[in-house]
Amino acid sequence: xxxxxxxxxxxxxxxxxxxxxxxxxxxxxxxxxxxxxxxxxxxxxxxxxxxxxxxxxxxxxxxxxxxxxxxxxxxxxxxxxxxxxxxxxxxxxxxxxxxxxxxxxxxxxxxxxxxxxxxxxxxxxxxxxxxxxxxxxxxxxxxxxxxxxxxxxxxxxxxxxxxxxxxxxxxxxxxxxxxxxxxxxxxxxxxxxxxxxxxxxxxxxxxxxxxxxxxxxxxxxxxxxxxxxxxxxxxxxxxxxxxxxxxxxxxxxxxxxxxxxxxxxxxxxxxxxxxxxxxxxxxxxxxxxxxxxxxxxxxxxxxxxxxxxxxxxx
Numbered sequence: 001x002x003x004x005x006x007x008x009x010x011x012x013x014x015x016x017x018x019x020x021x022x023x024x025x026x027x028x029x030x031x032x033x034x035x036x037x038x039x040x041x042x043x044x045x046x047x048x049x050x051x052x053x054x055x056x057x058x059x060x061x062x063x064x065x066x067x068x069x070x071x072x073x074x075x076x077x078x079x080x081x082x083x084x085x086x087x088x089x090x091x092x093x094x095x096x097x098x099x100x101x102x103x104x105x106x107x108x109x110x111x112x113x114x115x116x117x118x119x120x121x122x123x124x125x126x127x128x129x130x131x132x133x134x135x136x137x138x139x140x141x142x143x144x145x146x147x148x149x150x151x152x153x154x155x156x157x158x159x160x161x162x163x164x165x166x167x168x169x170x171x172x173x174x175x176x177x178x179x180x181x182x183x184x185x186x187x188x189x190x191x192x193x194x195x196x197x198x199x200x201x202x203x204x205x206x207x208x209x210x211x212x213x214x215x216x217x218x219x220x221x222x223x224x225x226x227x228x229x230x231x232x233x234x235x236x237x238x239x240x241x242x243x244x245x246x247x248x249x250x251x252x253x254x255x256x257x258x259x260x261x262x263x264x265x266x267x268x269x270x271x272x273x274x275x276x277x278x279x280x281x282x283x284x285x286x287x288x289x290x291x292x293x294x295x296x297x298x299x300x301x302x303x304x305x306x307x308x309x310x311x312x313x314x
Contacts, residue, residue: 001020001022001027001028001310001311001313002310002313003027003028005310006028006306006307006310007030009306009307009310010030010302010306010307013290013302013306014032014290015030015032015273015288015289015290015302016031016032016033016036016041016197016273016289016290016291017030017031017032017036017037017197017287017288017289018030018286018287018288018289018307019197019198019200019201019285019286019287020284020285020286020287020307020311021201021204021205021284021285022282022283022284023283024205024209024283026201031197036197037196037197037198038196039196040176040177040178040194040195040196041194041195041196041197041289041291042191042192042193042194042270042272042274043193043194043195043200043268043270043274043289044191044270044271044272044274045142045190045191045268045269045270045271045274046193046200046268046269046270046274046275046276047145047188047189047190047191047192047193047270048142048145048189048190048191048245048268049203049245049246049268049276050164050168050193050203050268051145051148051149051152051160051189051190051245052095052227052244052245052246053168053203053206053207053219053227054152054160054163054164054167054168055091055095055148055152055244056219056220056223056224056227056244057163057167057168057218057219058152058155058156058163059223060219060220060223063155063156064091064151064152064155064156065091066091067090067091067092067095067244068090068091068092069090069091070087070088070089070090071089071090071091071093071094071099071147072086072087072089074151074154075126077126078126083129083130085100085130085133085134086126086130088133088134089134090134090135091148091151092231092244093134093135093144094144094145094147094148095148095227095231095243095244095245096138096231096232096242096243096244097138097139097140097141097144097232097242097245098132098134098135098136098137098138098139098231098232099130099134099141099144100130100131100132100133100134100135100136100137100139101125101128101129101130101131101139101141101143101144102128102129102130102131102139103128103139103140103141103143105140105141105142110128110129112141112142112143112190115142115143115146116182119183120183120184121143121146121182121183121184121186122146122147122150122184122186124143125143125144125146125147126147128143135232137232137235138232138233138234138235138242139235140235140238142189142190142191143190145188145189145190145245146182146186146188146189146190147189148189148245149186149187149188149189150186150189152189153186153187159185159186159187160179160186160187160189161177161179161187164179167218168218171213171214171216171218172199172202172203172206172213172218173202174195174196174199174202176196177193177194177195177199178193178194179192179193179194180192180193191270191271197287197289200268200274200276200287200289201276201285201287203268203276204268204276204277204278204285204286204287205285206218206219207224207228207278208278208279208280208283208284208285210224210225211223211224226244227243227244227245227246228243228244228246228248228266228278229243229248230242230243230248231243231244234247243266246266246267246268247266247267247268247269248264248265248266248267249264249265249266249267250262250263250264250265251263251265251304251308251312253308253309253312261312263279263281263282263308263312264280264281265277265278265279265280266278267303272290272291273288273289273290273291273302274288274289274290275287275288275289275303277303279311282311284311286303286307286311288302288303288307
């Protein structure tokens with residue numbers, strides 16, 4: 001990889017940070033300001049992928065049931081709901097954002113902002129009407145992430161952050177973090193976590209290594225694989241697919257003999273330009289963070305427009 005060419009390509013974006021590891025070795029590290037490396041910053045919806053990891057760990061430990069389990073096992077009220085389809089929602093439907101709730105994430109009556117202004121976020125989500133049958137359509141929904149966080153706390157008997165410290169943050173060496181909570185004290189499942197850029201890189205590396213960190217298998221390889229495979233196509237205008245709180249996509253580029261090669265990858269995505277990209281075949285992890293400074297408004301395209309062409313150059 002031509003690092004000088006990459007630095008030049010990234011310069012117009014005014015990124016807060018960009019870290020790239022290849023074959024478990026840090027090969028590129030950029031911070032806009034010298035203090036950024038040690039600062040905690042919001043990762044927004046990248047929190048969802050951290051939550052996915054914690055759910056996988058809880059499942060493998062038998063603290064949460066299998067993904068096919070009905071949500072009504074935890075919330076029996078769903079069996080008495082006016083809409084009988086709610087009784088068919090499973091944990092996997094929550095993980096793939098396909099529970100069917102009529103939800104407009106950033107506006108309207110059924111939305112993330114209205115949830116955060118309610119007295120009980122879990123009740124707010126469960127009371128929302130369905131617009132689709134469970135499993136047939138993806139609708140981005142931080143409310144279902146909060147349901148998963150609540151189930152995780154109930155299943156483990158620990159606050160979500162405490163479980164994370166024991167099973168994920170501690171082993172990965174996350175010395176500091178901050179995590180918001182809802183009015184009932186449940187840590188936010190869809191946002192609200194603050195980490196350092198290097199923490200995001202380690203988390204991505206854990207997934208690249210199929211759940212193994214140093215001598216410990218933190219997440220079972222089969223759960224890493226299942227949780228990062230496309231389960232449902234993303235809703236427009238987003239591209240690619242969705243897995244268990246991970247996005248999936250592909251990139252076509254020319255090989256050595258001008259043959260087209262499709263590169264598969266998956267990634268965590270947070271509002272405002274926070275990303276963790278995992279490229280298994282390339283043994284590469286890319287972290288991008290941004291904070292709205294400058295006039296660059298196309299953070300979601302930085303990876304495909306400026307990073308991937310250089311990573312795949314021959």
